[in-house]
Amino acid sequence: MFFAETNANITTLNWFEQPNEDFAYVIVRQFLHDVYAKEAFTQLLNSENKELAGLSEKVLKEIRYSYIHCKDWINRLGLGTEESHKRPNQPLII
Numbered sequence: 001m002f003f004a005e006t007n008a009n010i011t012t013l014n015w016f017e018q019p020n021e022d023f024a025y026v027i028v029r030q031f032l033h034d035v036y037a038k039e040a041f042t043q044l045l046n047s048e049n050k051e052l053a054g055l056s057e058k059v060l061k062e063i064r065y066s067y068i069h070c071k072d073w074i075n076r077l078g079l080g081t082e083e084s085h086k087r088p089n090q091p092l093i094i
Contacts, residue, residue, distance in 0.1 A: 024077055024087035031070035037063050 020026050041063060044056035077084045 022087065022090075024084070025090065027070050027073045027077070028088050030066065031074060034063055034067040034070055038067055 038060065041056045041060045045053050045060070047053045047056070074088055077088050079085075
C-alpha cells in the first residue's frame with residue numbers, strides 16, 4: 001500500500017496516486033496523509049534551520065485546516081447511512 005517508487009528522481013507513495021473515484025476513499029486517504037504530514041511538519045518546527053522551521057509553521061496552518069475538514073467528513077460519513085458508514089472503512093482493510 002505504501003510502496004515508494006523512484007522515477008526520474010521523484011519519489012512518491014503509490015497510495016496517493018490512486019484514482020479519485022470514491023469520495024469516502026479520497027477522504028480517508030487525505031486524512032491519513034494529513035495525520036502523517038502534521039506530525040512531520042510539527043517535528044520540523046524544532047529544526048535548527050530557521051527558514052525550514054518558518055516554512056513548517058506556515059505549512060502546518062494548511063495541514064491543520066485539511067485535517068479538520070477530513071475529520072469532519074469522516075464523522076459525517078460514519079453517522080450517516082449504513083453504506084456511508086461502511087465506505088470509509090474499505091480503504092483500511094488490508
